[in-house]
Structures are given as structure tokens and as C-alpha cells.
Amino acid sequence: MTLIGKDTRPRLNFLVVLTDDQGRWAVPWRMPELVMPHLDTLLKESLELDEFYCASPVCSPARASLITGRMPSAHGIHDWLVGEASPDAYPDRYLEGQPTTPELLDNAGYECMMSGKWHVGHSQRAAPGFSSWYAHRHGGGPYFNAPIWQGGEPEIEERYLTHAITDNAVTFLQQRDASRPFYLQVNYTAPHDPWIDNHPQEYLDHYADTDFPSVPREERHPWTNPRKRDFAAAFADPAPHIAGYCASLTAVDEGLGLIRAELERQGTWENTVVLFTSDNGFSCGHHGIWGKGNGTFPLNFWDNSVRVPALVKVPGGATGVSGDLISAASWHATVCELAGVEAPHDEWAVSKSFAELLRGGVPHKSAETVTVLAEYGQGRMITDGQWKLVIRAEGPCELYDRQTDPSEQENRYDLPSARGVRNELTGALSDWFAQHERASYSAYTRGVTGFGQIHPLSRGRNDTGTYMQPPQA
Numbered sequence: 325m326t327l328i329g330k331d332t333r334p335r336l337n338f339l340v341v342l343t344d345d346q347g348r349w350a351v352p353w354r355m356p357e358l359v360m361p362h363l364d365t366l367l368k369e370s371l372e373l374d375e376f377y378c379a380s381p382v383c384s385p386a387r388a389s390l391i392t393g394r395m396p397s398a399h400g401i402h403d404w405l406v407g408e409a410s411p412d413a414y415p416d417r418y419l420e421g422q423p424t425t426p427e428l429l430d431n432a433g434y435e436c437m438m439s440g441k442w443h444v445g446h447s448q449r450a451a452p453g454f455s456s457w458y459a460h461r462h463g464g465g466p467y468f469n470a471p472i473w474q475g476g477e478p479e480i481e482e483r484y485l486t487h488a489i490t491d492n493a494v495t496f497l498q499q500r501d502a503s504r505p506f507y508l509q510v511n512y513t514a515p516h517d518p519w520i521d522n523h524p525q526e527y528l529d530h531y532a533d534t535d536f537p538s539v540p541r542e543e544r545h546p547w548t549n550p551r552k553r554d555f556a557a558a559f560a561d562p563a564p565h566i567a568g569y570c571a572s573l574t575a576v577d578e579g580l581g582l583i584r585a586e587l588e589r590q591g592t593w594e595n596t597v598v599l600f601t602s603d604n605g606f607s608c609g610h611h612g613i614w615g616k617g618n619g620t621f622p623l624n625f626w627d628n629s630v631r632v633p634a635l636v637k638v639p640g641g642a643t644g645v646s647g648d649l650i651s652a653a654s655w656h657a658t659v660c661e662l663a664g665v666e667a668p669h670d671e672w673a674v675s676k677s678f679a680e681l682l683r684g685g686v687p688h689k690s691a692e693t694v695t696v697l698a699e700y701g702q703g704r705m706i707t708d709g710q711w712k713l714v715i716r717a718e719g720p721c722e723l724y725d726r727q728t729d730p731s732e733q734e735n736r737y738d739l740p741s742a743r744g745v746r747n748e749l750t751g752a753l754s755d756w757f758a759q760h761e762r763a764s765y766s767a768y769t770r771g772v773t774g775f776g777q778i779h780p781l782s783r784g785r786n787d788t789g790t791y792m793q794p795p796q797a
Contacts, residue, residue, distance in 0.1 A: 381617025393675025426453030519568025701772025
């Protein structure tokens with residue numbers, strides 16, 4: 325790793341605000357009921373990436389791709405990590421030995437901090453690159469009395485978790501070494517469930533008089549049948565669950581405002597790159613499901629699961645809305661370029677910097693302006709912006725024309741008229757993965773269930789010992 329050039333200007337700081345299970349629809353300019361005034365303000369200062377796709381429609385693999393620039397079949401995290409929820413689990417680091425954004429920035433002189441949900445390996449100790457660390461012990465759970473690590477010891481957080489995550493981020497900013505640039509990841513668990521009896525009344529009060537007309541009430545999709553136990557209460561009575569979902573985001577927005585206020589007090593807001601995004605999408609009844617990629621079986625890749633909100637503020641950079649196709653896996657290379665850090669060659673990285681787009685220059689012309697991809701277990705997705713193809717090792721396959729069918733209701737895969745585009749995208753998908761997956765880490769023929777991953781592949785266990793199995797009916 326080397327620094328690029330001899331620019332004497334102050335080096336950029338980085339603030340990454342990462343939510344958990346926030347659908348692209350769940351922002352106030354698309355959902356009028358949602359109260360997030362600080363995000364509305366950030367929108368006016370940022371470039372909204374309207375075609376921003378996570379690498380996998382579930383948390384752990386998507387988060388790993390964001391900080392490694394690798395797809396799941398290259399970094400080896402294929403499903404959400406169950407951690408202590410399985411008595412058979414080891415305290416594995418998972419990404420150990422794989423270069424990450426905080427490691428590279430730390431080596432380049434940045435001070436790096438993470439507050440909140442890690443969920444790409446055991447979180448008892450700070451992950452490589454981070455000098456400050458406040459971590460949830462698992463990937464989700466209650467917002468009150470949440471399980472956390474404190475100084476490497478298991479503790480229970482007495483504060484409302486979203487407040488605690490914000491407080492620790494602000495404390496880091498107040499105590500950091502002001503002579504060094506910083507990289508701060510604020511990883512909220514919101515708006516992940518639970519939503520009932522888990523959020524302060526002050527946030528729920530915003531939603532007392534609405535039944536959320538912007539959220540569709542669609543007939544339950546047949547692919548949710550294998551997951552009938554999941555979100556049964558939300559299907560039966562959506563409004564209070566949506567209220568909890570929105571209340572959790574209003575608390576996140578308050579946190580965003582407090583972090584911004586501290587940066588403005590220090591005079592560093594104007595020199596800070598800000599990314600606001602989510603690890604994966606979510607549906608609250610949209611498309612007839614509650615959940616994300618594992619809200620159905622087969623695991624799904626509908627837009628609400630793989631397309632996530634993304635705002636990026638770059639000092640002096642572009643504002644407005646970009647329709648460029650962007651993979652979240654490209655954030656890693658983008659941070660390195662904006663920080664002036666030349667990352668070492670990584671044969672498995674698919675990350676292509678879109679820094680020039682953010683600066684307001686000519687949009688980047690990498691392969692990712694043509695297609696973006698996502699994967700989850702035996703399913704793989706590719707889109708060129710208009711057409712979306714989903715291939716599964718054991719079927720079914722899907723093809724949607726997003727231009728004429730933006731809600732992805734008509735599967736055209738078997739239509740003779742779609743043969744040409746189907747074959748073209750199938751070939752492009754096959755060629756891409758032939759070059760970018762590690763054979764020993766490939767998820768395509770593995771038994772990923774959507775119920776979680778117990779061990780990294782390096783443990784050498786069979787699929788039953790690596791992935792959680794569905795509960796008996």
C-alpha cells in the first residue's frame with residue numbers, strides 16, 4: 325500500500341452510516357410518512373446513487389463485500405453469520421488475511437473506528453485496522469438490553485441501542501487524534517426487527533395517525549410459504565410493525581444529526597466524505613413478502629432486496645441523482661482513491677472506483693456501468709439496467725424487463741421473444757464469475773439455506789456443518 329502523489333491539501337475524512345434492512349423505498353422523498361429531516365438535508369448536499377446494488381441480499385456477505393471489494397464467492401461469507409446462536413460455532417474472524425478498507429486506511433495513517441453491528445466475524449476484539457471499537461455481540465436482537473462487547477467482555481447495553489451506537493461514534497470524534505484523518509463506520513442495527521415494544525415512544529408518536537398509504541398491501545407471495553413462521557404477525561397486522569420500522573429509522577436520523585453537529589463543531593464536516601446506505605434492501609409487504617433475500621425460498625433478488633438507498637457527499641463534488649449502475653462492492657476502491665491510497669493488487673477484488681462520478685467528472689466507464697451483479701447461495705443475478713436475469717443452480721430462473729415491468733411481476737425467462745437477451749445475459753454472467761470467483765469459496769453449488777452460516781469455509785466442514793439447516797416442519 326502506498327500513498328498517491330504529494331497533495332498537500334488536508335486529507336479527506338470518511339463517515340459511513342450503514343443501516344440494516346433499509347429498503348430503497350424507505351426514505352422520506354419516496355415514503356412521505358417517514359420522518360428523517362437530517363437525511364432530507366443530506367440529500368440536498370449529496371449525489372444520490374439511484375441504481376446502487378448490494379452484493380448479496382442479506383447482511384453478512386453484503387457487509388463483507390462493502391469493505392473488501394470482493395463478491396461472496398471470493399471472500400467466503402455466503403449467509404448471515406449465526407455466531408453464538410449456534411452452540412457449535414467457533415469465534416471465527418472470517419475475513420482474516422483479506423485486505424479491508426479500514427486496514428488499508430490505517431496503514432496510510434487514518435484513525436479508524438467502528439460503532440455498532442460488525443457481523444462479518446467475531447466481534448469481541450477490534451477487527452484489523454480499527455483502533456476504536458464498540459460492537460454488538462451478534463447481528464441483531466432487542467434494542468433495549470442489547471448484547472454488546474465492552475473491553476472484550478460480554479455486557480448488556482442499558483441504553484436504547486441506536487442511541488448507544490450514536491453516543492460512541494460522537495465520543496470517538498471528540499477524543500480522536502485531530503492531527504490524523506479519520507474513517508468512521510456507524511453500523512446501526514435499525515431498522516432490523518424487532519419492531520414491537522422496542523422503540524421509545526417519542527419516535528413512535530410520529531406515526532400514531534397513519535396507516536402508511538405509501539406501503540402496498542399485496543397478496544402473500546407463494547415463495548413465502550416455506551417461511552410461514554417468519555413475520556406472520558406483520559402479515560396479519562402490518563401497520564404497527566411498519567410504525568416500529570419507521571420509528572427505528574427516525575432514531576437513526578437523529579443520530580445522523582448529532583454526528584453531523586459534532587463534525588460541524590470541529591470544522592471537519594466540509595472535509596468529510598459521507599456515505600449513507602444500507603447493507604441490503606427489505607420489503608414490508610412489497611411484492612407480497614416481508615423480509616429480504618431470505619424472506620422467501622427460493623432466495624430472491626427482487627429490486628426491494630438488492631437495490632438500496634445510497635447518498636454520497638464528497639467535498640466540492642456532484643449533487644443530484646445518478647442513474648449509473650453501481651455495485652456496493654465498488655465502495656472499497658472508491659474510498660481508496662478518494663483517500664489517495666493505492667491498494668495492493670488483489671486478484672479477487674471486483675471493486676471499480678466510481679470516485680470520478682462523485683467528484684462530478686465524466687461517469688466511470690468500467691464494466692459496472694454496463695452490468696451489476698449480486699449472489700446468494702445457489703442464485704446469481706445480473707442486470708444491465710433494463711433487463712434483470714436470475715439464474716439458480718437448481719432453478720427456477722427469472723428474467724424481468726425493468727423498463728416496462730418495474731415491479732418485476734412478469735417473468736419472461738421462458739418467452740421465445742426473450743431468448744436473445746436471456747442468452748446474452750446468461751453468457752455475461754457465466755463469463756464474469758468464471759474470472760471472479762475462487763473455486764474453493766464458490767457458493768453456487770453449496771447448500772446455503774438462508775438460515776445462516778456457522779463456520780467459514782476454511783474450517784473444511786461439509787455443507788451441513790457449515791450452514792444452518794431449516795427447522796423441521
